Amino acid sequence: MRLAHLLIVKSLVETVFISALAAGYYLRITPPVYRGWSEITAHGIGGWVENRARAAEPVEVQLYVDGKFFSSTIATLPRPDVLAAGRAGDERCGFDFDTALLGAGAHRARTFAVHQAEDDAPRSLIAFGPILRIGVGAHRKVNEPVGEARD
């Protein structure tokens, strides 16, 4: 019976060990420190994002349209309104994507903050803001986003 106890204790210790390791890995790869918003603007898709753990460091933002990479930028545009509202610690947290190259039809777009814990660590994408639904008419030369929805 004592051997059975040993086996149970070993299994429990290993379960806790691996659970803690997995939770630590998840927090390291997708830390809950990114806060931001994205919306449809006159020229495309804009918004703001910051890393609350490192507010002074600009965040790299990637835009995915219909599940595919569309564009990337660094969020350094001034957003005094976000700072005034107390949503961000630094006003240089804005970004803007031009979606003029989008083809005609309905599209789903989403913005992601790029996170990398250390230089040699894997990069991960952390979604922020709503999923944006963009309708682009076939007759328009310059695409104009016409709506948004939050899933």
Added chain:
Amino acid sequence: MWLRRDEAAREFAAWEIISVTLSLLLLIWVVLPLSGNSKSVGAAFIAVCFAFMLASHRLHGETRREIGWRCDNFLAAMGWVVLLICFFAIPLTIGAWLLVSGSDASISETGKLFGDGEIDLSNGAQLFWQLAMIFSGLAQQYLMQGFINRRAQIVFGRGPVSVLVVGLIFTLLHLPNKWLMLAAFVEGLGWAFIFQRVPNLFALAVSHAVMTRLIIILIPDHFLQGLRIGYRFFN
């Protein structure tokens, strides 16, 4: 349901084999990848397994001599080990020659450990890595023979079935590196066979280091994939 004493002992021994094998697989496939191949995290995880094995030896009333931590039969064990090395080296050399003749590599290219340029064996690192291989071999032999082989003998008795079980578990631990798995299967069978006749972990550790070195010297690295196993194999 109450089991007879020997049936219960067999069942517990089987669970011990499963538990330790799963711990090793978790180490290779989950713990090391999640910790970024951190040796300290891996050591902490496997320490739990070693603590369990030590406690299990106490509960089974096993002595150090029975487990193979002894020197009195070292020479007798080395006799078997030399036979095994010869048995292993001849087909390995032929196999390596066939592999090399069918590829762009040459045998002289294969004398590096763990891939091009990662570890230079041309200077003082030679002795360090040889000692590291012996120490690593000792730990692996203790796990495979001192623990798993002894428990397999409780479950299946001494003989070909328990030898085969040890060989298969040793092969499983080298997934998914197919060439290393093939070598591990042959080596695992040989070591399990020798341990059941002459239980001496030190002699097996020496043979582990020699046979690993033979593999590194004879087989081109692009077949061995830097001896990587588990999740790391795909990196």
